[in-house]
Structures are given as structure tokens and as C-alpha cells.
Amino acid sequence: MILNNNEIILKEILPGKSFFFNMTEKLRTAFSIFYLAIGIFFIMSLSSTFGLFSIIGIGIFCNALYITFFRWILKYRRLKKNYYVITNQRIAIVEKANGKILKYKELNEIDQVNAEMNSKYFGNIIFGEPESMFGKDDENFSFFRRRGVNFAEDKYAFISVENINEIIPLFNDLGLNVNKTFY
Template identity: 35%
Template sequence: MSDKQSLGKKLENELENELEKDEVLIWSDYPKQSFQIVFEDLIIIPFLTIIFFIGVYLLIMVLNFDANKDLIIFSIFTVVISILLINYRYVQKVNIQKKSIYGLTSKRVIIIANNKIKSLDLIHIKEISFVEHPFNFKYGSVIFGEPENIFGSSNEPFKFNNRGGLNLKRDDFAFDFITDTKKIYHLIESKINK
């Protein structure tokens, strides 16, 4: 048995062990496990790239051309921060998704990711939405709570002329990069509306 299959069995067993006595597992699946780009990344990736190259440029200027030595701290800071953000947002996300499984039971939704178990009772779900990812329509996300929206809502702390804020954070509780997104969305919605 390969490492991926043994990890899959382990995650399925964890999901089964998480079930309560009167709970029935209706659906479970793994997220697509590869590098993903969502709509928000169309702003974040160029922004981080610009910050990285500004930091590299300043570092070259300081080291080679006797520029202001006070800039060395700022340039190192910008290079390190941009590398850390790219690493956490993209590289670590892939590693976490390799250790993830999603489940829908008769009472709640369960996400097991990176050896952490999160669950949300169906009766506590106030808002649910789904999004098909623009670069691969085969996959999508079912979002519990405020949906993915780069321009945020009208109650965001940062607003553009009272038209909505800027929301660049990923969803807190979502089934990310699953197949049959609409089907799963309607299945969960039917369980919520019972």
C-alpha cells in the first residue's frame, strides 16, 4: 500500500471515529491536492512579486552601490516577508490539503485538516454558498459563512467609497477544491432546510 493510500485510510478512520453514535456519514471526499490559484490570487501574487523585487532591488543597491545602509533592514524585511507569505499561502496549503478530508453527516459538516478536526453543526450554518474556481471549472468550494468575495461586503473595515471593502483572506470554514460542487452544495442546503 502506498503512502497516499495509507494516509487516505488513516483520514477515513479518523472521520469515522469522529462520528457520534446516532450520526450517519452521508458524504466524504478529499480536496484536489495540487497548487491552486483562486480569484483573490490575481491581486495577491503580483503584489507579493512587486514587494519581493523591490526588496531585492534595494538590497542590491545597498550592497553594491554604497546606498544608505539604513535600507538594508527594510530590504531584508521585504524579501523575507514576501517569501514567508508565498510559502505559507501556497506551499504550506498544498501540504495541509494532502492531510485533509471533508465529511457531511446527518448533523454536521466535518473538516479534518493537518491533524486538526473542525466541525460545524448544520443548525448553526447561517449562510452557505459555492464557487467554481475560474481556472478549473471541474473543482469548486462550498463555503460556510461569508462567501469568497475580493471586494468584501459593505461592513468590511476598509471600504472603497461605501461600496465594499477589500477581502483577501481565504475562507475560514469551507470544503475547498472538491468535485461536484453544485451537487454537494444542494445536498448540504437540503440538510440545513430540513
């Protein structure tokens, strides 16, 4: 990892090998299973006539399959390949193999830090406003102009962090206020 001038690594964090499901993720999972059922229904009911509706049904089924299962597989692979770094100037997600910085955010750009965790202090640290279940009114969704379930990932987040209680004082020392949510 290449550091800026006067930049010091304060903490390196290896993510845990499991996921933390907050209430939003639990609702997204339930909706994705419902969405998968709709895709299966389209394929089963329209399988006798191959037409435009069958193509739409296959598209819905493939999208639902990705949302329900494959996005978690990709998320797990990213989790195994990366680690997190906190410096006195920025936070960064770094690739383990070569030390390449994949994403970073300067500390002065972070307006809020949200720690979502369980009673064992395992969870996610989100830098900025967390993605909500239904998104904002001005966001576009894939099928509708407004309204719908939001499956967007938080852009800057440390996922599956253990012992968040040891990291929160570091953010407080850096001048960042941490909002804690226990699930």
C-alpha cells in the same frame, strides 16, 4: 473520527490535487509578485549600507517570499493530509492519518454557503462570508490600521473540491442555501 449522538456521515470528500484560483486569488498572486519585487528592490538598493533599512528590506523580502510561494506549499501539504466530512449535524476537516477532527462547524452556525467553481464543477466551498480582497474597513492589517490587501484564508472552507454539482443538493437537503459563482 468520533461522532456525536445521532450523527450520521452523509458524505466524505477527498480534495483534488490542484488548486482553484478565483479572481481574488489571481489578484492576490499579482500583488504578491509586486510585493516580492519591492522586497528585492529594497535588498538590492540598500545592500551597500547595512543598517535599519536593510533589516526592513530583508523582512519585506522574506514576508513577500512566503506570500508568493511558501504559503502555497503549506496549503498543498494540508490538502494532501486532510479530507472533508459532511454529517447531519456539522461539517468537518479531518486528518487522514488518524481521523482527528482539525476544524468543524455546526450546521446551525452556518449562515451561508458559497460555492466558487469552474465549468467542470471544480472549486472551493466556503462556509460563511468569503474573505474579500481588501478586507473590511474595521479589520487591522499588518502594516496599516486600515486598507491593504487581505491574505487571510477562509476559516471554514473545503478547498479543491471536485464535482461540486453533486454536493450542492446535499446542502440544500440540509436546509442550507448555496450561492454559486462560476469563474
